[in-house]
Amino acid sequence: MNVASYQFPAAFQWGAATAAYQIEGAATADGRKPSVWDRFSAIRGRVLKGDTGAIACDHYHRYEQDIQLMVKLGIRHYRFSIAWSRILPEGRGNVNWAGIDFYQRLVDGLLSHGITPHATLFHWDSPQALEDRYGSWRSREMALDFADYVTAVVSRLGDRITHWMTLNEILCFTHMGYAVDKIPPHAPGTQVKSLKEVWQTSHHALLAHGLGCQAIRAASPIPCSVALVDNPVIPVPITESAADIAAAQAAFSTIEGNGGIIVPALTGAYSPVLLERLGANAPDIQTGDLDIIHQPLDALGLNLYSGTYVRAADNPCGYVCLAYPTGYPRLHMPWLWVVPDAIYWGVRHVGKTLGQSDLPIVMTENGCAAQDEVNAAGEVIDSDRIFYLRQYLKSAHRAVAEGYPLQGYFVWSLLDNFEWSWGYDRRFGITYVDYATQQRIPKASFHWYAECIRQNRVC
Ligand code: GCO
Numbered sequence: 001m002n003v004a005s006y007q008f009p010a011a012f013q014w015g016a017a018t019a020a021y022q023i024e025g026a027a028t029a030d031g032r033k034p035s036v037w038d039r040f041s042a043i044r045g046r047v048l049k050g051d052t053g054a055i056a057c058d059h060y061h062r063y064e065q066d067i068q069l070m071v072k073l074g075i076r077h078y079r080f081s082i083a084w085s086r087i088l089p090e091g092r093g094n095v096n097w098a099g100i101d102f103y104q105r106l107v108d109g110l111l112s113h114g115i116t117p118h119a120t121l122f123h124w125d126s127p128q129a130l131e132d133r134y135g136s137w138r139s140r141e142m143a144l145d146f147a148d149y150v151t152a153v154v155s156r157l158g159d160r161i162t163h164w165m166t167l168n169e170i171l172c173f174t175h176m177g178y179a180v181d182k183i184p185p186h187a188p189g190t191q192v193k194s195l196k197e198v199w200q201t202s203h204h205a206l207l208a209h210g211l212g213c214q215a216i217r218a219a220s221p222i223p224c225s226v227a228l229v230d231n232p233v234i235p236v237p238i239t240e241s242a243a244d245i246a247a248a249q250a251a252f253s254t255i256e257g258n259g260g261i262i263v264p265a266l267t268g269a270y271s272p273v274l275l276e277r278l279g280a281n282a283p284d285i286q287t288g289d290l291d292i293i294h295q296p297l298d299a300l301g302l303n304l305y306s307g308t309y310v311r312a313a314d315n316p317c318g319y320v321c322l323a324y325p326t327g328y329p330r331l332h333m334p335w336l337w338v339v340p341d342a343i344y345w346g347v348r349h350v351g352k353t354l355g356q357s358d359l360p361i362v363m364t365e366n367g368c369a370a371q372d373e374v375n376a377a378g379e380v381i382d383s384d385r386i387f388y389l390r391q392y393l394k395s396a397h398r399a400v401a402e403g404y405p406l407q408g409y410f411v412w413s414l415l416d417n418f419e420w421s422w423g424y425d426r427r428f429g430i431t432y433v434d435y436a437t438q439q440r441i442p443k444a445s446f447h448w449y450a451e452c453i454r455q456n457r458v459c
Helices: 034-040 059-073 097-112 127-136 139-159 170-175 196-220 243-252 262-267 272-281 291-294 343-354 381-401 421-423 442-457
Strands: 012-017 077-081 114-124 163-168 227-231 233-238 297-302 306-314 320-321 361-366 406-412 431-434 440-443
Touching: 012 361, 034 127, 034 291, 034 381, 059 077, 059 297, 059 406, 059 440, 077 291, 077 343, 097 114, 097 139, 097 196, 114 196, 127 320, 139 196, 163 170, 163 196, 163 272, 170 196, 170 320, 196 272, 227 361, 233 243, 243 343, 262 291, 297 306, 297 343, 306 381, 343 361, 361 381, 381 406, 381 442
Parallel strands: 012 077, 012 406, 077 114, 114 163, 163 227, 227 297, 233 306, 297 361, 361 406
Antiparallel strands: 306 320, 431 440
């Protein structure tokens, strides 16, 4: 591996990622019933400009064309998610064969072009029926229903999908879907009475992950890889002095929600510091829960977009988080501070601080929103996105060059898509989508990424 030219090892996995509700559309097609996002986005004022995922990129009908885009891009790996309410429209019970059929066609199309499918079983679109029945993630039943859904999917698609991911970003669909003192920005958008109830939702999601891992392994007809996808906050040492590095490492397992998601998932125990801080607001944990949650993983998926600078401090926790100065570079989201080193440190922290130095890591999402415009020549010259991606990929390369087990990188996203409460206002794609015509226009970043893949290096 040539360090100076940012060459990656031959087996490095280049990919792109999407999620069902963000691209599929076809909300009522072939037996699909509503998810919490259909209901949430239909409520006035919850999503910018009243946008919904009802049509989105119409990928459900245009998946063949989208596979052609992937072929043009040269990716050999594609990460997408499966919509629970297409498979089990009521959230439990009867399997909707038309839903299975869609994903079989999609996966067969990918495989016929040598593209390995990486399927996320849950990317935030819980069946509305389960929300109506018992408040979805507020109930422990949700974890059991998730495991049954996983069995329904893996037993029917597991002959052709070998890379599974259980849940995407637990903290987002729980702590942003439920909140105490404000209307939560994400579906189901339920205001609860205590922080304990919020932590209970993420505890149920962790249980769902654990039971889901067991269900995948029990149902898969062939050997497969099982992963969790998380988005921990990444402390980046402000200097690489021994003291600041130690501070960043100490921060990793306690900062924000990390101690209550990635730490229990990978170590089998919530961070004691977090539990002490939560006190009476800590979730109820039943005997045996942590063993279920702490399943062996074949890989860990990290979704990384930004990072938090920290430095050593003479206080009980040993670190302070540093505010971003006015004028710090940011892309087109309030939280999208450009901190490329987050990739390197994210990978290194997982290995060094959670005792997981051999666990393969995949960058399951990295990308940015930019204020893309189609120019007179019909092109989108998103040099800002190229600037962003190039820096993050160099950081990924550093992790690989230093021997950390980073095995792949999936750009978020293949297409502009429904960006949750921001609707279609924010564009994360390397392909521009004209929503009025559904025309796809590969942006400059698409061509740049294709060249990186072709040369197997950061160009
Ligand atoms: C997430 C989700 C994606 C988002 C992307 C940009 O990380 O929030 O996985 O669905 O679209 O991250 O915000």
